Ligand code: SF4
């Protein structure tokens with residue numbers, strides 16, 4: 341994405357190329373142009389641009405992609421941590 | 437209008453003043469939860485069996501933006517039940533999802549209304565919808581047309597081609613600015629409580645003026661993190677949001693010192709430069725939830741480093757202020 345870059349090496353995105361059938365769906369759904377397709381195989385060209393939205397993994401028909409997606413704001417993560425530790429949590433989170 | 441599957445409501449493409457007012461209220465968090473349209477199939481113009489089907493969320497603002505693109509066109513609009521939440525957030529939660537799309541296709545008997553089998557979805561809907569699952573379960577093919585509804589007319593005119601610009605995420609000044617009101621309103625309640633406590637604390641120490649001054653300083657730091665940081669985002673130094681926020685907090689502390697400096701001593705100055713940047717940094721970090729490019733892993737990474745630093749800064753600043761209060 342032009343003009344914006346988040347932290348380096350901060351994504352859980354994994355592509356298992358042997359499984360890929362080259363359908364091109366991941367290129368169609370990724371809003372950050374993380375993939376390219378060459379010789380009927382997808383590959384990752386811009387890993388750091390990944391925002392872990394999960395669209396590619398969900399839409400890959402052969403499950404060749406995995407990524408840990410979910411809430412990405414600080415208060416959402418704090419709430420999640422508190423919930424995991426069964427502590428009371430305040431209201432308010434992104435996307436709610 | 438009448439279709440083989442029964443009556444379908446016909447909708448306008450022009451937005452009324454009430455639609456715009458509603459959108460404005462939504463952005464400020466007024467009555468946000470009740471802003472939805474009934475899910476189902478809608479007709480724009482006089483669509484026939486071969487006209488395109490565009491899928492969207494039942495968040496009134498998403499629905500308004502989409503329908504207003506199709507003036508003078510014949511389009512079917514399939515509105516999913518996302519409980520009044522926009523496409524991206526709803527897709528993240530799974531309500532704009534495979535199950536709901538399958539259900540809505542069969543409930544509206546879409547297959548009887550149209551002769552083709554293609555659905556046009558917003559690209560960000562791909563977070564919740566698995567295209568191959570839709571094909572398997574309904575026989576419809578999913579095309580993720582574009583990120584922004586504004587590109588749909590061009591997409592249709594160019595023979596349904598998604599250009600690379602339509603696929604590329606943007607985060608323009610305007611796109612950032614519209615997010616500010618909600619950020620600000622959400623931060624307002626806790627901020628009011630903290631400002632009240634700070635003012636009371638000042639009064640307890642017998643210096644109500646200083647208490648109120650500190651409360652205003654806090655408010656400024658909050659504003660820097662929730663409003664100024666999103667707006668200036670690409671021009672602030674660093675990739676980390678907490679650093680961007682802290683830089684603004686420092687700038688605000690310096691400004692506040694210039695404005696009210698006469699009343700400060702060295703202890704309260706150090707305290708202000710510790711606490712205010714931490715406050716701004718926290719709010720800026722929270723904005724990661726609204727941006728379309730920050731990864732969850734990145735935010736976690738940043739939080740592990742930033743939260744302890746912020747906590748320490750606030751604690752140290754607080755102790756300094758208490759010492760200052762006792763000495764002063
Ligand atoms: S998770 Fe989202 S941003 Fe990351 S590669 Fe997949 S589609 Fe692109």
Ligand code: SF4
Nearest residue numbers: 360361363364366400
């Ligand atoms: S969606 Fe999966 S199978 Fe299709 S190109 Fe991408 S990785 Fe390969």
